[in-house]
Each structure stands twice: as C-alpha cells, then as structure tokens.
Amino acid sequence: MKELIAKYREKGFKLTPQRIAILKFLDGNTSHPAANDIYRNIKKDYPTVSFATVYNTLQALRDRREVAEITIDFQKKHYDPDLRPHHHIICTECNKIADVFQDYSEALRLPYHIKDEFQATANHVNFYGICKKCQKIKKGGTKLCA
Amino acid sequence: MKELIAKYREKGFKLTPQRIAILKFLDGNTSHPAANDIYRNIKKDYPTVSFATVYNTLQALRDRREVAEITIDFQKKHYDPDLRPHHHIICTECNKIADVFQDYSEALRLPYHIKDEFQATANHVNFYGICKKCQKIKKGGTKLCA
DNA sequence: ATTTAGATTAGAATGATTCTAATATTAGAA
DNA sequence: TTCTAATATTAGAATCATTCTAATCTAAAT
Ligand SMILES: [Mn+2]
Ligand SMILES: [Mn+2]
Ligand SMILES: [Zn+2]
Ligand SMILES: [Zn+2]
Numbered sequence: 001m002k003e004l005i006a007k008y009r010e011k012g013f014k015l016t017p018q019r020i021a022i023l024k025f026l027d028g029n030t031s032h033p034a035a036n037d038i039y040r041n042i043k044k045d046y047p048t049v050s051f052a053t054v055y056n057t058l059q060a061l062r063d064r065r066e067v068a069e070i071t072i073d074f075q076k077k078h079y080d081p082d083l084r085p086h087h088h089i090i091c092t093e094c095n096k097i098a099d100v101f102q103d104y105s106e107a108l109r110l111p112y113h114i115k116d117e118f119q120a121t122a123n124h125v126n127f128y129g130i131c132k133k134c135q136k137i138k139k140g141g142t143k144l145c146a
Numbered sequence: 147m148k149e150l151i152a153k154y155r156e157k158g159f160k161l162t163p164q165r166i167a168i169l170k171f172l173d174g175n176t177s178h179p180a181a182n183d184i185y186r187n188i189k190k191d192y193p194t195v196s197f198a199t200v201y202n203t204l205q206a207l208r209d210r211r212e213v214a215e216i217t218i219d220f221q222k223k224h225y226d227p228d229l230r231p232h233h234h235i236i237c238t239e240c241n242k243i244a245d246v247f248q249d250y251s252e253a254l255r256l257p258y259h260i261k262d263e264f265q266a267t268a269n270h271v272n273f274y275g276i277c278k279k280c281q282k283i284k285k286g287g288t289k290l291c292a
Numbered sequence: 293a294t295t296t297a298g299a300t301t302a303g304a305a306t307g308a309t310t311c312t313a314a315t316a317t318t319a320g321a322a
Numbered sequence: 323t324t325c326t327a328a329t330a331t332t333a334g335a336a337t338c339a340t341t342c343t344a345a346t347c348t349a350a351a352t
C-alpha cells in the first residue's frame with residue numbers, strides 16, 4: 001500500500017485516487033484481467049470512473065513497463081502486473097489463464113535463416129488446454145439445465 | 147486449382163466463386179493475412195464481395211480446421227493456411243510475420259502443478275523482434291522527410 | 293494559495309468482428 | 323434439364339474493444 005504508492009511517486013508517476021485503486025487492484029493480481037475487469041472493479045469504489053481512465057492508466061503503465069500486455073486471448077488484451085519472464089496456459093473452454101514459470105529460452109533457439117532476417121528481442125509461449133473444472137463439466141454431461 | 151476445388155467439394159464444403167477466390171488466395175500463402183487483406187484481394191475479382199462473406203468463409207474454414215488463427219498481433223487476427231505445427235516471429239515495427247519451423251515440443255514441458263490443473267492440447271511460441279528492413283530504417287535516421 | 297503539467301471525464305470515433313434478414317446460388321434429386 | 327432444399331451472399335446494422343477529443347479538474351511543486 002504505502003510502499004506501492006511511494007514506488008510510483010518516486011518514479012514521477014502522478015498519483016490520483018483512481019490510479020491508486022487501479023494499482024492496488026493490479027498489485028499481486030494473478031488473474032490476468034482485461035480492461036473491462038479492471039473497470040468493473042474500480043467502479044465499486046469510484047462509481048464515476050471512466051473507461052478512458054482505465055485505458056489511459058494501463059497505457060501509461062505499459063509504456064513504463066510496469067504491466068505487460070498478453071496476447072493469448074483472441075478477443076481482447078489481458079494485463080499482467082507480474083513482470084518476471086513467464087508464459088501462460090489458457091483454458092479453451094472458460095478462458096481461465098494460469099502462469100507458467102518455466103524458463104524455456106535455452107531451448108527456443110531460432111533457425112539461422114530467421115536470425116539472419118530478424119533481431120529477436122523476446123519470446124512468449126502460449127499453451128492451450130482444458131482446465132480441471134471444464135474437464136468435469138464436459139465429462140459430466142452437456143448442459144446444467146434441460 | 148482443380149485439386150484444391152476437388153478437395154473441398156469432397157469434404158462437402160459448398161463452393162461458390164467467392165469461396166474459390168478465397169481458397170486460391172490462401173493456398174500456399176505465407177503472408178499470414180488478416181481478414182481485411184483477404185477482403186481487399188478478393189475484391190479485385192469480385193467487386194461486390196462482402197466482408198461478411200470473408201468472415202463467414204474464414205469461420206467455416208477455421209471450424210473445419212482448414213486454416214489456423216494466430217494470436218501474435220495485438221490488434222487483429224491473422225490467418226494461416228499452413229497447418230503444419232510451427233511458430234511465428236513478428237516485427238514489432240512493421241508487423242511482418244515469418245514462420246518458424248522448429249519443433250520445440252520436447253522442451254516445452256509443463257510444470258507438474260500445471261499438468262495437474264490443465265490438460266494441455268497445444269502450444270505456440272511467439273517471437274518478437276525487428277526485421278532487417280526496419281533495422282536499417284532505425285539506424286539510417288528517424289524519418290524519411292523533414 | 294497559486295500555478296501548471298498532467299489526469300479525469302463523457303461521449304464520440306474507430307476498427308475489428310459478428311449478426312440479421314432478405315435474396316441468390318449450389319448441388320443433388322427428380 | 324428442372325426443381326428444391328440447404329446453404330451462401332449481401333448490405334447494413336449491431337456489438338465490442340479500444341482510442342480520441344476537448345472541456346474540466348487536480349496533484350504536487352513553488
Ligand atoms: Mn502471468
Ligand atoms: Mn505460419
Ligand atoms: Zn476452463
Ligand atoms: Zn519490420
């Protein structure tokens with residue numbers, strides 16, 4: 001809380017109640033929220049908050065490398081406050097996203113003709129699968145209601 | 147051409163001139179086009195073609211596993227007629243996408259606690275980098291005009 | 293307390309994608 | 323070939339995520 005605020009103030013990031021609420025929501029959050037998830041949550045405490053503020057703040061944080069955008073979902077961007085290099089697995093049924101902390105960089109060597117054409121700067125592995133809960137639902141039967 | 151058409155007819159995929167144009171455009175295409183790229187190209191021969199047809203056809207092909215959707219671009223979906231398992235590298239400056247045919251699956255082992263929670267079905271590596279052309283532009287100076 | 297750079301806001305604009313409902317075509321049957 | 327049913331096409335509207343605009347407000351430095 002206080003440390004969090006101090007950290008951003010030091011970096012010259014102007015703090016407002018809305019921004020603090022967003023930072024608090026993101027701090028330690030492992031749910032990989034999309035912009036709308038953040039908006040809904042902040043709105044509880046700041047009913048007048050606007051979508052623009054959420055997007056502006058996310059952009060500012062992204063530009064300062066304080067959050068990462070992840071491209072695992074075909075529909076929308078998700079945000080990740082955990083900047084440690086890691087990968088993700090997403091449930092193709094319910095879109096639940098989990099972290100995969102595993103360093104594959106040794107193995108992810110590019111073929112020479114690609115190295116020749118691109119100067120690689122980053123890599124990210126997307127795993128797809130079905131989570132436990134969705135496995136059960138599929139097995140147990142199709143629908144919950146007739 | 148003929149084999150291509152025969153292949154789809156056999157599979158009960160109803161063929162229309164527009165669909166054939168889309169299939170031809172995709173066949174052997176390594177450019178990873180987005181829907182709009184396909185639309186623009188088909189429009190040359192079928193000026194009345196609609197966006198809906200392009201999207202409908204892409205959906206039908208995707209459902210039949212005849213094209214893959216790729217999530218490497220934050221802005222939009224790209225389509226890939228090459229179904230062999232492979233990965234991609236995208237230029238963060240110009241969005242050029244290239245194929246990376248390299249099998250990393252041996253190395254991409256998931257941690258046990260993830261295996262416990264997810265039944266993994268697929269994986270895809272996104273590499274990010276800067277292509278040769280964009281490297282030159284950056285080095286040579288900032289802008290082409292004053 | 294004053295000042296100003298930067299943040300907030302509602303709402304409009306944009307861009308990608310999906311939906312709708314009327315019309316037209318394909319492909320198989322007669 | 324002609325008929326028919328199933329399916330595809332179309333323009334345009336609708337939706338959803340995201341960005342932009344321009345007026346107003348506020349953090350935080352002086
Ligand atoms: Mn993560
Ligand atoms: Mn490819
Ligand atoms: Zn799930
Ligand atoms: Zn480039």
